Amino acid sequence: MPSQHELEEWYGEQTHAFRIWMKQAGYTETTQKEYMREVYAYLHSLDELAVEKAGKMQVIAFLVSKQQSTGDRTRNRTLSAIRTFYASLIDFEMASRNPALEVKKSKTEKNKKPVYLEEEELADSLAYIEGRYRNRNIAIFLLMSYCGLRVGEVHRLNRSDFKKAKGTIEVFGKGRKWNEIPVPETLSAMLSEVEQERIEPYREKEDAFFVSQKGKRLSIRQIQKIAGQTFMAFKQQNPSLADMKLSCHKLRHTFATMLLKNGVDIRVVKELMGHASIETTMIYTHVNDQQKKQAMSTINIPMHAIG
CATH class of the missing domain: 1.10.150 (DNA polymerase; domain 1)
Structure with missing residues (x-):
């Protein structure tokens, strides 16, 4: 060999x-x-x-x-x-x-159906985000779950990518493509606060939006650790979710599923997710058991006609 x-x-x-x-x-x-x-x-x-x-x-x-x-x-x-x-x-x-x-x-x-959190579960999980730099960690979590960013895109995010006046962020994603994403007002306000609290990097020209306590760009592994600790604490208090494999990418799944369940056009979801093909976005058009039950509840069997 x-x-x-x-x-x-x-x-x-x-x-x-x-x-x-x-x-x-x-x-x-x-x-x-x-x-x-x-x-x-x-x-x-x-x-x-x-x-x-x-x-x-x-x-x-x-x-x-x-x-x-x-x-x-x-x-x-x-x-x-x-x-x-x-x-x-x-x-x-x-x-x-x-x-x-x-x-x-x-x-x-x-x-295979993507693993995702229900909207209420996602909201509940936010209470378990902790750490010395809690605001920073919350902002990271929200970017993945309410803007659909990949962990690598959060890692690469620079201060110059946050367009505060426009209320958008510019994301450098897969395929070497830039994608401009509108940011909800609450998240935009939080990003502004995190930017003010940001530790001054050791490197003078470092433009990273999220910086570690050592003054360096927050690594992908550190971002995954923040999410992992949050999920661990969340699942300990929610035993029914103990077997669910949650990760940074599952937050992205949650974002896409949430948009489609709220009636957003799949073509818009495709653009927000930065997908090259709408076929990729189609995997999020799954339905859950509750939706099946609601659909079946609309059916009326004419028992009077049978008897």
């Missing part, structure tokens, strides 16, 4: 290009590490075959080799990594086609 050093000898130019491309595209450090790990495993499977000569068969063979030990979600993530790898090479004119696009994703992941 070749070492990473040997793989770099064979495919170093391509892996170097991929790293540069992901950084420039704004991928989080966690995603970069995961994608590089998947791509190294894929390159190992090519057995020195030139990347540009690999085709659909090589991609499928690699996915099949992992299939016994991984589920559909992992398979889809692996495929996404390989697709992104080839996209970067095409962008740098180091490849002419993306064979991974010819391989279909598993449908299981698409059919």
Whole structure:
């Protein structure tokens, strides 16, 4: 089995290009590490075959080799990594086609209903946000749950992205796209307060909106920890939710679900979520058990006609 050093000898130019491309595209450090790990495993499977000569068969063979030990979600993530790898090479004119696009994703992941909190549950969870910098933590939580920001987008948010006069924030999201999102007045007021309380960063030119107690841009891991501690305390007082897997991304699910349940046009939800395709937004058009019961309660069976 070749070492990473040997793989770099064979495919170093391509892996170097991929790293540069992901950084420039704004991928989080966690995603970069995961994608590089998947791509190294894929390159190992090519057995020195030139990347540009690999085709659909090589991609499928690699996915099949992992299939016994991984589920559909992992398979889809692996495929996404390989697709992104080839996209970067095409962008740098180091490849002419993306064979991974010819391989279909598993449908299981698409059919899975997103985990989300009901609007009342979300409101109750806010009381459990604690910490020395409580206002900052609340603002972070609200941006994810009432504006739909990804954790990486909260991490990258700068003071200059908050347009106080317009009442909007400019978000640098997936696909290297900027998205302007209107901010509710209450959240805008809180962001203004947090900005005033903000610790002066050690780096003079640091423009990060959310800063740690050490004067550095708040990391993704720190943001996840804030949310994790909140969910832990919330679930301890709400045993019925103990088995629900809550995370920063589940707040984003909650935001999209809340909008659609409130009758917001799905095309508007797509834009607010920063989705490239409306098909992605469609996964939030699920219905819950209570909605099913309400629908069935409108039906009247004519028992008098039967008797």
